[in-house]
Amino acid sequence: MDLLHVSLSTILTAPLLAQQTAFLLDGATGILLGVVISCLLIATGAGQILRRQPDSSVNPAIVQAFIRRVRAWWLMTAILAVTFTIPSPVATVILFFLISFWALREFITLTPTRLGDHRTLFWVFFILTPAQYVLVAMGQSQYELFSILIPVYGFLFIAARIAVAGDYKRFLERIAKIQAGLYICVYSLSYAPALLYLTDWTDPEYSTKSTAGLLFYFLLVAQLSDLLHFVCSRLLGKNVIAPNINASRTWEGFFAGTGVTAVVGAMLSLTGATPFNPWQSAVMSIVIAVMGAAGSMAMSAIKRDRGVQDYGTLVEGHAGVLDRIDAICFAAPVFFHLTRYYFTTASGG
């Protein structure tokens, strides 16, 4: 694994990588994709039936929100399926780079910056963000730099660059804002495509399979737990966790939603798309669900502080990219590390 001098040009041509990821869309991932498309078809049908009900007890606004969410899922599934069919993980990395870039745009647009931050922001958008994704695309050999570039060197650089610009007003607040945006939208999210590059599985059987299934599993469980928390809060919620931040998230919804996610996660492991057995998969699903809920809460807190409903409303009147990926951002690093430490030998184990 000491391929420390892997250059950019070898990403696309390295025989090791090419052999490992020749078919990102293999049988197990195909089964998982089939399951997802079936679920989406059912959800689309349910949404249409709910909408056609002349006077149902269901709030039409919720039905509309549900239909929009299902539509976003279709889009996400379609884009991922297309990137998986391209026989190189680089396509998926580029896709996630674009999502990060757009999310960071929404984040920085919403949190006020001063004129003195302008050049720092230019570095953040055009140097640090692409650099992080280039390191992801260089694979596990660059894991060390990939995992510290932004939280160590990036953060020091941001503080220094703003100081050099010469505006000291609310200095600490401003560097914290830019760092938080970069950390959540770029660094944390980049762990999702990094899953594709995990190697040296302890389970020899999984080594023959495509890691696309793992990424797909992760995104699926994260989005599903988000939906299940919402639905369970509606059905049996009483004790709101933090009414000032999100009036619809309840403790009952959180525990029930996490429980259902664990059951679904255990069943998803039967597709063979992950290296987990059913109980391991259930634990992983719980971790993803808890982190996802934490992410949604944290991002809601930022939104409430800025007095907006969605990251997108500032701009277009519908939810922004950041509203869709907040759960993924918080869950990705934890899921990546748990998988890397317990299911591969890359950590020296």
Next chain:
Amino acid sequence: MKFNFTGPFLAGLAKVVAGSSVRWVDCHPDTCQRIYFANHTSHIDAVIIWASLPKHCRELTKPVAAKDYWDRGWFRRYLARSLNAMLIDRENIKVHRSPVESMLKEIGDKYSAIIFPEGSRNDGTNLREFKSGLFYLAKKRPDLELVPVYVDNMTRILPKGEYLPVPLLSRVIFGPPIWLENGEPKTEFLVRAREAVSRLRDV
């Protein structure tokens, strides 16, 4: 009109860089003759507003630009021509060649114009006082619709004195048209026009 590739390209590029979303509040895109008047915070304001118009309106709309800046060198001249801009002389102002006169001559009875009545760029917090050009335009051509436009967040995307844009998201908001009332004094009209623009900030 000769077919022009650069114009649509620049419009697309400006939209991508500034991530702008467009809103029409009590107003609709139309090819009737109009004066769009907007707050001025950045070099690329005029391009952003121009790009925000639907294609059929854009072809009939001329952003007003300073001749002393845009007439220097072939590249700037080429850009100005691609954007359909009309270059107005800020320096050699004479009675028979005032900016208002030349603007009216350029738009004739066909084109609309995009102008920035603040005269120069503001710092992004408050609108400056409006210059009187808008009043004289309205007085000479009472048939023109005066459409207020508010461009939001452009100061952060490309502030004064910077040359590299940061790709944040911006908004362009078109508001309900105003007209000069019969016998309305100049100062009152200009205050009213300025408020029409600043009110759009909060919609």
